[in-house]
Amino acid sequence: MIPQQPNVRVRILGIQWTRVCREMKPPPFKYIAAGSIEDATSALADNGGDAKVLAGGQSLVPMLNFRLLAPAVLVDINRVPGLDVVEENADGLAVGALARHHQLQTSPPVGARYPVLAAAIGHVGHLAIRNRGTIGGSLAHADPAAELPLIARLLDAEIVVIGAAGPRIIAARDFFLGAHTTALEADEIITRIDLPALPPGTGWGFEEVTRRAGDFALVAVAATVSMADGQVTQARIALAGVGESPARASAAESVLSGQALEDDAIDAASQSARDAVRPSTDLHASADYRRHLVGVLTGRVLNAAWRRTVREAS
Amino acid sequence: MAITVSMTVNGAAVSGEVEARTLLVQYLRDHLGLTGTHVGCDTSQCGACVIHVNGAAVKSCTMLAAQAEGATVVTIEGVADGATLHPMQEAFRDNHGLQCGFCTPGMVMSAIDMVTRHPNPDEALIRRELEGNLCRCTGYHNIVKSIAAGAKAMAS
Numbered sequence: 001m002i003p004q005q006p007n008v009r010v011r012i013l014g015i016q017w018t019r020v021c022r023e024m025k026p027p028p029f030k031y032i033a034a035g036s037i038e039d040a041t042s043a044l045a046d047n048g049g050d051a052k053v054l055a056g057g058q059s060l061v062p063m064l065n066f067r068l069l070a071p072a073v074l075v076d077i078n079r080v081p082g083l084d085v086v087e088e089n090a091d092g093l094a095v096g097a098l099a100r101h102h103q104l105q106t107s108p109p110v111g112a113r114y115p116v117l118a119a120a121i122g123h124v125g126h127l128a129i130r131n132r133g134t135i136g137g138s139l140a141h142a143d144p145a146a147e148l149p150l151i152a153r154l155l156d157a158e159i160v161v162i163g164a165a166g167p168r169i170i171a172a173r174d175f176f177l178g179a180h181t182t183a184l185e186a187d188e189i190i191t192r193i194d195l196p197a198l199p200p201g202t203g204w205g206f207e208e209v210t211r212r213a214g215d216f217a218l219v220a221v222a223a224t225v226s227m228a229d230g231q232v233t234q235a236r237i238a239l240a241g242v243g244e245s246p247a248r249a250s251a252a253e254s255v256l257s258g259q260a261l262e263d264d265a266i267d268a269a270s271q272s273a274r275d276a277v278r279p280s281t282d283l284h285a286s287a288d289y290r291r292h293l294v295g296v297l298t299g300r301v302l303n304a305a306w307r308r309t310v311r312e313a314s
Numbered sequence: 315m316a317i318t319v320s321m322t323v324n325g326a327a328v329s330g331e332v333e334a335r336t337l338l339v340q341y342l343r344d345h346l347g348l349t350g351t352h353v354g355c356d357t358s359q360c361g362a363c364v365i366h367v368n369g370a371a372v373k374s375c376t377m378l379a380a381q382a383e384g385a386t387v388v389t390i391e392g393v394a395d396g397a398t399l400h401p402m403q404e405a406f407r408d409n410h411g412l413q414c415g416f417c418t419p420g421m422v423m424s425a426i427d428m429v430t431r432h433p434n435p436d437e438a439l440i441r442r443e444l445e446g447n448l449c450r451c452t453g454y455h456n457i458v459k460s461i462a463a464g465a466k467a468m469a470s
């Protein structure tokens with residue numbers, strides 16, 4: 001049995017000092033361990049916007065430690081059964097909101113059907129963070145430079161949420177309203193993320209530039225390209241780190257549509273993506289550098305997608 | 315708000331009353347006196363607080379004690395076999411894998427987790443997997459050597 005040591009006593013300079021172990025990094029809150037989705041939504045409804053959902057806690061707990069947030073109530077959803085299930089179906093993949101990043105990255109259907117998602121997750125924090133962090137938490141946190149919101153926009157994910165008024169489905173393009181701001185109401189939680197199936201032979205690419213491994217991206221770019229008869233039938237390009245929310249480079253996507261995927265088309269699309277963004281300057285990078293990265297990384301992900309479509313088609 | 319938490323730490327059942335906002339690392343250090351797990355940054359950057367929860371490496375500064383209810387926790391104090399160091403600890407000693415020692419508990423816990431998943435890691439993999447552990451003495455070269463040696467020792 002390990003002894004309890006609520007206080008630490010030491011003798012220094014002949015004086016008995018007692019360090020009372022009540023120093024707390026996070027501000028005080030009421031903790032509710034929800035046993036079901038209904039428990040969680042009613043706890044959120046009861047506390048009218050002054051409650052936060054605790055999933056993996058990999059963004060929330062650091063923010064509490066910094067006292068950037070002081071919610072009255074934390075609703076812990078980690079014990080809600082079945083919320084972490086990853087399931088293939090006819091339409092694609094249904095990912096439970098509580099699926100941990102590492103679990104998702106190493107799940108066979110993700111590797112086989114959404115390799116771009118597995119590649120993106122590899123850039124989220126560090127392994128010990130990926131062991132705790134969840135996809136639902138990442139989407140709800142909505143960091144402008146985070147990988148999973150970017151992939152949700154890229155793949156046109158549908159985000160299934162539930163609140164006191166019942167469930168609803170929000171398209172990824174309508175979900176992210178700004179930096180750390182989503183379409184979730186105060187009493188709603190994400191329960192599932194539906195990823196539509198990609199056409200067979202879809203090529204993909206993911207690239208990001210960070211100052212250090214595991215940091216949020218200065219710029220991240222992801223693409224999928226589907227081809228038929230040597231022509232692009234659908235190109236999707238998504239960008240993070242260049243605005244308040246992840247966005248699609250729709251002008252660049254249009255440049256590729258109906259074209260053969262070759263150097264000229266890729267150059268034109270990269271140029272178009274770069275010209276369309278209006279990034280801001282901050283401590284980490286200038287707007288010009290970010291714009292430059294958008295052009296370079298868009299070229300790289302489209303080349304990667306090209307290689308992969310060619311390989312899979314042959 | 316006070317809550318009761320119960321978990322298994324280094325093979326022993328422990329239970330105690332804590333404030334709800336108690337971080338797992340604070341529970342280990344301040345309540346259980348297990349000060350081998352260090353607090354570097356409080357924000358998941360540095361890896362000094364890495365422990366194993368239900369067999370997976372996590373940063374104990376960004377997990378509440380309440381979230382470890384019922385969990386099996388292993389800290390640096392729990393990896394040696396009595397007076398015999400864990401092979402990974404021994405490898406850090408043999409290869410001068412520590413300087414000031416502050417990052418070492420987290421390094422060793424991450425290294426054991428790494429070798430459990432990748433029994434035969436090459437240097438590139440070790441360096442990539444150490445992305446979440448910072449050594450401000452910058453002693454990475456010998457840490458990488460230590461982990462390679464520890465992996466061999468763990469296999470035998």
